[in-house]
Amino acid sequence: MPERKRLLGIVASHRAGGNSEALVRVALGAAADAGAETDIVYLSDLRVGFCRGCLRCVYKGQGCVQDDDVPWLFETVAAYDGLILAAPTYLLGAAAQVKALIDRAVADLVRRPGPRSKPTGTLCVAGLPGWDHFVRPVTNQLALLLGGRLVGSLTAYAPGPGEVLLDEGVLQRARDIGLAVLEDRLLPPPEGACPVCHLKRPPEALRTPCPFCGHDPAGPEGSHRFTGESLARFVEEWMYPSRERFLARRQEVEAARAAIEEFRPRRVRPG
Amino acid sequence: MSAEVDGRRKRLLGVVASLRRGGNSEALVKVALQAAAERGALVDIIHLEDLRLGFCDGCLACVYKGDGCRKAPDITWLLRTAASYDGVVVASPTYFLGPPAQVKALIDHGVMEFPRLGTRRPKPAGAIAVAGRPGWDLLSLSVTSQLAMLLGGRLVGGFTAYAPGPAEVLLDPETVGRARELGLAVLEDRSLPVEDGVCPVCRLPWDAGPLQASSGSEAGPGPCPFCLYDPSRPEADHRFTAVHLARHLAEWMVPSRERFLARREQVRKAWERLPPAPRRLRPDRGPGGDEGRGRETDARSGRQ
Numbered sequence: 001m002p003e004r005k006r007l008l009g010i011v012a013s014h015r016a017g018g019n020s021e022a023l024v025r026v027a028l029g030a031a032a033d034a035g036a037e038t039d040i041v042y043l044s045d046l047r048v049g050f051c052r053g054c055l056r057c058v059y060k061g062q063g064c065v066q067d068d069d070v071p072w073l074f075e076t077v078a079a080y081d082g083l084i085l086a087a088p089t090y091l092l093g094a095a096a097q098v099k100a101l102i103d104r105a106v107a108d109l110v111r112r113p114g115p116r117s118k119p120t121g122t123l124c125v126a127g128l129p130g131w132d133h134f135v136r137p138v139t140n141q142l143a144l145l146l147g148g149r150l151v152g153s154l155t156a157y158a159p160g161p162g163e164v165l166l167d168e169g170v171l172q173r174a175r176d177i178g179l180a181v182l183e184d185r186l187l188p189p190p191e192g193a194c195p196v197c198h199l200k201r202p203p204e205a206l207r208t209p210c211p212f213c214g215h216d217p218a219g220p221e222g223s224h225r226f227t228g229e230s231l232a233r234f235v236e237e238w239m240y241p242s243r244e245r246f247l248a249r250r251q252e253v254e255a256a257r258a259a260i261e262e263f264r265p266r267r268v269r270p271g
Numbered sequence: 272m273s274a275e276v277d278g279r280r281k282r283l284l285g286v287v288a289s290l291r292r293g294g295n296s297e298a299l300v301k302v303a304l305q306a307a308a309e310r311g312a313l314v315d316i317i318h319l320e321d322l323r324l325g326f327c328d329g330c331l332a333c334v335y336k337g338d339g340c341r342k343a344p345d346i347t348w349l350l351r352t353a354a355s356y357d358g359v360v361v362a363s364p365t366y367f368l369g370p371p372a373q374v375k376a377l378i379d380h381g382v383m384e385f386p387r388l389g390t391r392r393p394k395p396a397g398a399i400a401v402a403g404r405p406g407w408d409l410l411s412l413s414v415t416s417q418l419a420m421l422l423g424g425r426l427v428g429g430f431t432a433y434a435p436g437p438a439e440v441l442l443d444p445e446t447v448g449r450a451r452e453l454g455l456a457v458l459e460d461r462s463l464p465v466e467d468g469v470c471p472v473c474r475l476p477w478d479a480g481p482l483q484a485s486s487g488s489e490a491g492p493g494p495c496p497f498c499l500y501d502p503s504r505p506e507a508d509h510r511f512t513a514v515h516l517a518r519h520l521a522e523w524m525v526p527s528r529e530r531f532l533a534r535r536e537q538v539r540k541a542w543e544r545l546p547p548a549p550r551r552l553r554p555d556r557g558p559g560g561d562e563g564r565g566r567e568t569d570a571r572s573g574r575q
Contacts, residue, residue: 008552009549013328013329014326014327014328014329015328015329015330017542018329022541022542022545025545025546025548025549026545026546028546028549029545029546032546032549033546038549038550039549039550039551039552040548040549040550040551040552041551041552041553042551044328045551045553045554046553046554048326050290050324050371050372050373050376051290051366051371051372052290052291053289053290053291053294053364053366053371054291069554072554076552088329090327090329090375090378090379090382091378091379091381091382091417092417092497093375093378093410093414094375095326095327095329095375095379096326096327096372096373096375096376096378096379097326097372099369099370099371099372099375100326100372100376102366102367102372103366103367103371103372105367106366106367127523127524127527128523130496133496133497134410134414134497138369138410141367141368159523159527159530159531160527160528160530160531160534160535160538161531161538162538162539162541162542163531163534163538165538165541165542165545166534166537166538166541200496211406211409211476212368212409212410238403238404242403242435242436243436245435245436246435246436246437246439249436249439249442250436252442253436253437253438253439253441253442256438256441256442257293257298257438257441259441260298260301260302260305260441263301263304263305263308265285265301265304265308265314265315265316266314266315266316267315267316267317267318267321268284268315268316268317268352269317269321269322270321270322270323270344270345270348270349271348
């Protein structure tokens with residue numbers, strides 16, 4: 001008997017008893033019924049700081065200077081066999097806490113380079129169709145950065161907390177995603193969208209590389225910007241050299257900055 | 272004179288969304304403000320690094336009770352303060368294809384302004400996105416524009432600047448010129464021409480999926496999926512106008528509460544039917560280490 005697989009669910013919503021939590025519970029429940037061990041992380045339990053853009057994680061390679069729970073989250077996810085991530089939509093895109101983890105992922109990529117192939121499923125929740133354009137690609141971006149291999153994804157529409165539990169069709173799809181993650185089995189991607197990040201695109205544009213994840217339908221299968229290999233190349237070929245280029249121009253930049261520093265608008269702050 | 276309104280000098284606000292001091296966002300906001308100041312405007316600047324920023328928890332108390340968000344006093348302050356100016360210029364960096372999370376955190380909290388939109392006069396706003404390099408910035412300008420429209424009301428111009436190193440953008444005279452031009456356009460409440468290939472309202476690139484061809488019809492491209500700008504009805508409301516958002520509030524958000532309350536008992540029973548809750552993992556911080564978890568992130572120190 002092989003060892004039981006371990007699946008982790010992440011609830012990105014900070015609202016207790018919301019639809020993201022409900023869908024994670026349903027997806028993990030299906031996997032547990034099929035023999036998986038399941039655990040759950042609520043982002044509302046974590047301290048998550050905003051990336052300062054200092055890039056010390058890239059140039060010094062010692063992780064982030066902030067003392068919070070983001071490194072713990074990335075390390076915890078790495079210990080599991082599969083991941084289910086659920087996020088709510090606020091104002092057309094995934095809630096800011098999803099982007100906060102994406103911004104902070106750079107430190108993890110530098111510390112733990114290499115391929116990522118953990119099967120991952122995403123469960124996006126929005127109130128209303130048509131008000132959710134960026135939720136799938138951005139939530140899937142985090143899924144790819146945390147796990148590596150997106151096997152299934154859905155968008156559910158439910159305005160009130162937990163209301164999604166009354167929609168049996170969506171619950172069945174969440175169970176399917178839970179099982180697909182457990183079995184590491186790719187579900188068919190949606191139509192009219194990039195097959196990697198699920199950005200909706202016009203039919204004629206789908207033959208060209210995706211402007212979000214960089215997936216090129218004419219290129220190698222499974223290639224996109226968020227693979228371990230692509231990101232390592234990005235760091236090597238773009239980020240490191242840009243530092244040298246910047247340092248070579250530093251004195252010029254300092255002179256230009258000194259000129260603008262003489263102009264001092266009044267800085268207003270909350271009282 | 273364009274720098275005056277109601278017999279007083281116009282006041283412009285610059286908002287630096289970067290938490291990095293001396294970066295490109297700060298540089299370009301200052302350039303835009305300086306151009307306006309030279310024409311007589313009074314100019315102020317807000318750095319998001321001075322604010323305590325947190326994540327919206329979706330409780331919607333701001334919508335149902337009005338009067339802002341008690342859990343996010345600094346964001347409430349920012350939204351109210353911005354509304355008191357005659358124009359706003361916002362600049363944001365790009366991390367991983369879009370603006371950093373603090374920009375989205377402000378947008379998420381922006382729902383607290385919906386009940387007040389009816390009384391707010393739309394002000395001209397300008398958006399500047401800074402990215403390291405072209406092609407890695409799909410969401411940058413449209414999401415920065417979304418914030419600019421939330422803080423101001425009417426987008427008069429927006430552009431993307433490319434510069435990887437801090438303040439390096441100042442060495443590019445063309446971009447500096449565009450920032451000056453944007454500052455003046457906001458001061459004069461004058462719309463700038465829109466670049467080809469982007470949505471004229473939110474600046475989302477056409478190729479990103481806006482303007483999906485209506486399937487099998489000759490009706491031409493459909494509306495922008497982000498801001499709802501419709502090229503066949505260019506004069507119609509887009510999604511981020513006060514009128515549209517107020518209607519969204521009145522016709523969708525407020526009634527959704529009643530609809531939910533009517534189904535509440537069913538939802539409660541559905542929770543009871545769920546499989547047993549999985550183990551809830553938390554970082555082990557030792558005794559007393561849980562302080563500061565949750566929503567209130569202090570952007571001033573980078574820690575909670």
